[in-house]
Amino acid sequence: MNLAGKLMQAVWYTRYGGGSAGLKHVEIAIPAPGNDEILMKVEAASINPIDWKIQGGLARPILPRKFPFVPVGDVAGEVVEVGVGVKNFKAGDKIISTLGGAGGGLAEYAVAKESSTVPRPEEVSAAEGASLVIAGCTALHSLTVTGGLKLEKTEPRTNVLVTAASGGVGHYAVQLAKLGNTHVTATCGARNVELVKSLGADEVLDYKSPEGAALKSPSGQKYDVVVHCATGIPWSTFEPNLTPTGKVIDITPSGAAFWTYAVNKLTFSKKQLHPLLVTPKPEQIGFLVKLVKEGKLKTIIDSKYPLGRAEEAWAKSSEGHATGKVVVEP
Missing domain, CATH: 3.90.180.10 (Medium-chain alcohol dehydrogenases, catalytic domain)
Structure with a gap:
């Protein structure tokens, strides 16, 4: 043509x-x-x-x-x-x-x-395919590369928190985390609580509730990995909820996030904040497409x-x- x-x-x-x-x-x-x-x-x-x-x-x-x-x-x-x-x-x-x-x-x-x-593949619609790229790769990279999570059921259980879990990155992060041996706590708006539960989250908090604002797990979990997709939550809110080596992966980092990252590094804190900006790679996109084709990931x-x-x-x-x-x- x-x-x-x-x-x-x-x-x-x-x-x-x-x-x-x-x-x-x-x-x-x-x-x-x-x-x-x-x-x-x-x-x-x-x-x-x-x-x-x-x-x-x-x-x-x-x-x-x-x-x-x-x-x-x-x-x-x-x-x-x-x-x-x-x-x-x-x-x-x-x-x-x-x-x-x-x-x-x-x-x-x-x-x-x-x-x-x-x-x-024909099992993946154009809309699903286009949606996967930045959002899916960011969720995948946050969990597996920065967060070190294995997407199998073999290892000791990992406690994961996903903020803004009904958004583009968050809804993929919940589903991908549940492929591993994880307990997932999620925050979102009240109208999306049932939706996020349906994606596999074990506990879902309305982010406007006192527990949601404090990021407190209802069952008392401390988080190994946080995929932070919301904005405006200070490090001081995350810090008490983390395990001694907990990581917060901030996908919309502000200047303050980079400052916290530097301070934690300088003070040798085991708890870390990682600002993250992802460039999607074809092998990651291909991996996500395969999960959609197999019915393990939905958009x-x-x-x-x-x-x-x-x-x-x-x-x-x-x-x-x-x-x-x-x-x-x-």
Whole structure:
């Protein structure tokens, strides 16, 4: 299919700031795949907090690399054309890709690197596939790499706390933790308590209740690993709830998180706070896809929007109260 010179619908922004009102609908040229690149028809793109934080200037002046910028990096779709050197994919293949800082996901077509792309089996929908990338990889990395958790039932039991457990990363973290020999305590809003229990959490606290605010386990557990997906909870709230070698993995680290990390290191504290920013790797995405295919991991989708209503999706994600993932389907 020769798409050279043809136009596509896309959504971009032209400067930092502006939120959902800063997004503009445009018609631009369909990109051409370069060496080792794939042109895909985007079937689903999932919005992550990093997307609107970059718009807000979090990574300025590094990202976006240039304006105007088509945001969103987590996509799933179908291969339309492959560039020179692409070995493992052909037109018609269903795929999941991470576009990273290059962005391009809020459009009808996007170009992905072959090295950042994995096959998508028919058991995994485009919306599920796009949702897995940053959120799933962050949950997986937090638990297994930083947290040292093994996702088998063999070792001594690990006590895990997941904050904001009904959000994008949190709902995956609960399910992944339960693949291991764990006791999972979770916090979320009152309306999502039953949902988080259904994902496997052993104890679920309303984060606005006194116990929830204090992160106290109802059965008195001290936590070995905390996957911290909420914001605004100080180290002093975590510290008394941790085992002597407990780790808090902060996936939305603020300046204070890096300061606490440094102080704990300097004072040789066995209790640690780890600020975490994850770059999804294809082998991690592939591992998560396999779990979805096997029915061991499910994606909760808060809402889906067509590309023409991308600003509503952007606003929904930015409000911070989505249950699971927000997806745009071009």
